[in-house]
Amino acid sequence: MAETLIGVEDLEPPRWASVDAQVAAAGTWRTLAAVPSATGLVIRLAWRTSRWLTALAGVVQVLSGCVTAFGLLATASVFTRLLEEGPTPQRLVAALPSIGLLVGSFALRGLLDSAAGAVQGALTPRVRHAAQDALNAAVIGVDLAAFDDPDFRELVRQGGRYAMNSIEVANRVVTDLVSAVISLLAAMVTAGVLNPWLAPVLLLSAIADGWSAMRVAKLGYRNFLRMVTRRLRLFVVENLMVARDVAVERFALTLQEPLMTEHRRIADDVTSEEVRLEARKTLVRLVGRTLAGVGTGIAYLVLGVLLYTGAMPLALAGAAVVAMRTASTSLSTTMYAVNQLYEHSFYIDFYRRLLTTAHARHHVSTGVTAPTDPTVIRLENVTFTYPDADRPALGGIDLEINRGEVVALVGQNGSGKTTLGKLITGLYTPDEGRVLWDDVDIAAADRESVHTRISVISQEPAHWPMTAGHNIRVGRLDRHDPSGAGWAEAVDQSGARAVLEAFPRGERTVLSKEFKDGHEPSGGQWQRISVARGIYRDAAILVADEPTAALDAKAEATVFAGLQHATRSRTTILVTHRLANIRNVDRIVVLDDGRIVARGTHDELMAADGLYRELYDIQARAYER
Numbered sequence: 001m002a003e004t005l006i007g008v009e010d011l012e013p014p015r016w017a018s019v020d021a022q023v024a025a026a027g028t029w030r031t032l033a034a035v036p037s038a039t040g041l042v043i044r045l046a047w048r049t050s051r052w053l054t055a056l057a058g059v060v061q062v063l064s065g066c067v068t069a070f071g072l073l074a075t076a077s078v079f080t081r082l083l084e085e086g087p088t089p090q091r092l093v094a095a096l097p098s099i100g101l102l103v104g105s106f107a108l109r110g111l112l113d114s115a116a117g118a119v120q121g122a123l124t125p126r127v128r129h130a131a132q133d134a135l136n137a138a139v140i141g142v143d144l145a146a147f148d149d150p151d152f153r154e155l156v157r158q159g160g161r162y163a164m165n166s167i168e169v170a171n172r173v174v175t176d177l178v179s180a181v182i183s184l185l186a187a188m189v190t191a192g193v194l195n196p197w198l199a200p201v202l203l204l205s206a207i208a209d210g211w212s213a214m215r216v217a218k219l220g221y222r223n224f225l226r227m228v229t230r231r232l233r234l235f236v237v238e239n240l241m242v243a244r245d246v247a248v249e250r251f252a253l254t255l256q257e258p259l260m261t262e263h264r265r266i267a268d269d270v271t272s273e274e275v276r277l278e279a280r281k282t283l284v285r286l287v288g289r290t291l292a293g294v295g296t297g298i299a300y301l302v303l304g305v306l307l308y309t310g311a312m313p314l315a316l317a318g319a320a321v322v323a324m325r326t327a328s329t330s331l332s333t334t335m336y337a338v339n340q341l342y343e344h345s346f347y348i349d350f351y352r353r354l355l356t357t358a359h360a361r362h363h364v365s366t367g368v369t370a371p372t373d374p375t376v377i378r379l380e381n382v383t384f385t386y387p388d389a390d391r392p393a394l395g396g397i398d399l400e401i402n403r404g405e406v407v408a409l410v411g412q413n414g415s416g417k418t419t420l421g422k423l424i425t426g427l428y429t430p431d432e433g434r435v436l437w438d439d440v441d442i443a444a445a446d447r448e449s450v451h452t453r454i455s456v457i458s459q460e461p462a463h464w465p466m467t468a469g470h471n472i473r474v475g476r477l478d479r480h481d482p483s484g485a486g487w488a489e490a491v492d493q494s495g496a497r498a499v500l501e502a503f504p505r506g507e508r509t510v511l512s513k514e515f516k517d518g519h520e521p522s523g524g525q526w527q528r529i530s531v532a533r534g535i536y537r538d539a540a541i542l543v544a545d546e547p548t549a550a551l552d553a554k555a556e557a558t559v560f561a562g563l564q565h566a567t568r569s570r571t572t573i574l575v576t577h578r579l580a581n582i583r584n585v586d587r588i589v590v591l592d593d594g595r596i597v598a599r600g601t602h603d604e605l606m607a608a609d610g611l612y613r614e615l616y617d618i619q620a621r622a623y624e625r
């Protein structure tokens, strides 16, 4: 067995991970700049979700901060009255109004805290939902090629996984921050009024706390980036251990144990990295705490010096201590909130970039509509390279297909037949050259107008987890077929009738083992359903990519007869290796290594004695034996 199950140890990290690693390594002030933009994004999301709730959350938090500030002033006043000169009963009576205000502020603060909790409870799930919805809208609109780009897929996976949580946390934290900052300001002002020296020294401990939290957040994010590929491996192996589509081979190849070993190996690595990370975080926190403690000590020392030198009367000492304590509590809440925002700002920025990247991959509509039923499809010098591939899958393709023609694409594995089918139908856009439907360049045409005209029967059809009937109707959900005649015709032409009848509940059988009582069709049964779906779509251009690869001889004959009938009014592109089936098509195009090497009718190509004849003779000999 290879040393690792995947076969290589150093999988390339996604491009964005290396870009982010540079960002994470940048100076504190540069990265701190991410906090306001992340906060802005969360507030905008909340505002768009519910203006009313967002405004209410702001008002409640501002009030809560003001009440804390008010309580602080009342406490200071109580202390000043109690520590004044004169008989104790008199001082107590003098302090009573302030005590009353203090009790009232406590009660009000309790009420406001509950209100803040209720508003948050109503707002946060809505914001999360809105963020997810915006993400879905961005991702669902990207072009097909984006899903061939592993960087993009991983960005979507990680973005969906981490960013939603971060947005939720940031949403809670932003509101806490408002009240914490207000009470902090009140405490600083009170302390500053008592003595100007008290205000700046209060900040000492906050600076130490802030430094350590930022370091911790950076360590965490860098670790996240370093572990991206290992976590991806872990995810892939975890999936392989339970995935149904590989279950048979997992058992037959006795891969359970190797998968376990591989999982353990990667997980051990990830775990020890995490343990190391936590140890480093603890050390940084310890240093931060120690420095913060020293900062607090200095603040109290300054207070002591002020009292000792008589710069501050003893009567104000109580108020000063309360102000310092409130300042310290609000400071820790503020610092905690800022740190949380800082830590989550990486992932929120990640979300923002995911939206931007996805939107950049959206097709920009030019308002041009593709022709409903093009008279001619013309490819002019078309070249196409898959994302991340180092050579083009197709190059220099010139081809003309007339309305109603049946054109077969043939060639060896990997010669580019499927890719060409996707370019003709506008599923992929060429890097160079043009694909014209009549005179419309479909790269510039509105996607919807192009896709609605095409029907694709895939080489590996999707197994839609729906009833058998719906698996065919999903071909065109908005088709007007009240009597079901169109549906019945597609079922008959594709040979799917016998398949549906064999299912336990006929067309009402759910085709997915994910559901209880779900049924799993065989490969050939799926294929016939997919042919029925392609015919039911009733589009002007039909691409059938190996539509009979999994079929028995009888089913194959039925499908070809059905397709021939269905293709009479359509332009059809047929990709197949079974050359005997295409002897009667209008034109055969032979591909080799991404290029068209021959074209013509069966007889012309046989006479030309090239690659087509070679392939045909090999197949014919196999049947003659």
Ligand SMILES: Nc1ncnc2c1ncn2[C@@H]1O[C@H](COP(=O)(O)OP(=O)(O)OP(=O)(O)O)[C@@H](O)[C@H]1O
Pocket: 148, 386, 387, 389, 393, 411, 412, 413, 414, 415, 416, 417, 418, 419, 420, 459
């Ligand atoms: N999604 C993809 N991402 C990257 N490369 C791809 C992708 N799909 C196909 N390719 C590459 O493009 C080339 C052409 O593939 P294509 O599927 O078009 O060939 P084909 O002629 O249909 O092959 P087959 O007869 O095996 O179905 C191959 O080299 C293949 O490796």
